[in-house]
Amino acid sequence: MNNLMFKDAEFAIMQHNSSPAFIRSVGHFKLKKADPSSWWSNADFCELFWCLDGKGYFEKDDRRYLFRPGDIWYYPRGSRHCFYPVEDFLHYRWFTIQGSMAQALFESVNLPPGLSYGGNCPENLFAELEMGIKNSTKIQRMQLLAKGFEILCHAAAGAKQKHQRLNYLRRAQLIMENDFSNPDLNILQLAGILHINRVQLSREFKSHFGVTISEYLRNLRLQKSLQLLRSTNMTLEAIAAACGYSSADYLGKVIKNTTGELTNFHRNYNIPQSEKKAEIQ
16 A cells, blocks of 8 residues: 555534434544544544554553554543554544444443454445445434444454453463473464464464464473572472473583573572572472
8 A cells, every 4th residue: 555645534414413323424544644633622422443554542541552453442422532643654444423322332342442453444334334424314324323333343353352362372371381391282282272273373372472382482491490490409300300301411402502501500509508499489
């Protein structure tokens, strides 16, 4: 996508009517700089933003939150709106719902105020809102509201999927932290325990934590080994067994290759025998 900036918005013909909830406006913006004309100090409507590309900041309760592709932001009725691009640009779609029951629609799908993850934006639904927002009959407005509610359901489903993803990634992390002494523990065993495809687990873990599962487990075992070397009088053989290494020789090679020092270098001989703990914290 090029760097052309644009603003495209459509508003309902009947801005003030007796409907308990109706689609008030919809837009498709790509901004290179802050646009205060889009901000509100005390909006009487609910607004949903869906990031397509670029990055931005949204402000809430004197804090700012990074808004990236796939993210959604929800401002409830009465909110102060403040958001702006960072780096090159911010590209997003948005729509608003007005009326006494507008906020109840967001609550009905358990979409919390502020930042959430929505996944792929249903741009076809936003386009349908743009095409139909000038409709004036009550039935047409209700049909349009149904499209808006469908967008909310997509947003809530994406947030739920990310929550589930974070749950199994955290479980993988906890399993490694609790069972790193098992020399057979690896990504295949983790995938089997979690009932998740190995490739998916590997990809998602690297994306979230910035390291592979093998790297995480290797670093965990090394740090636990160094901790025991420095705080206990356990033999190298015992430390190797406690940290999932096949032998003391192999552990010694890992420590030498990683730190550049022999294992004796990491021993703290100044710790009194009575204070040395032969256990893993």
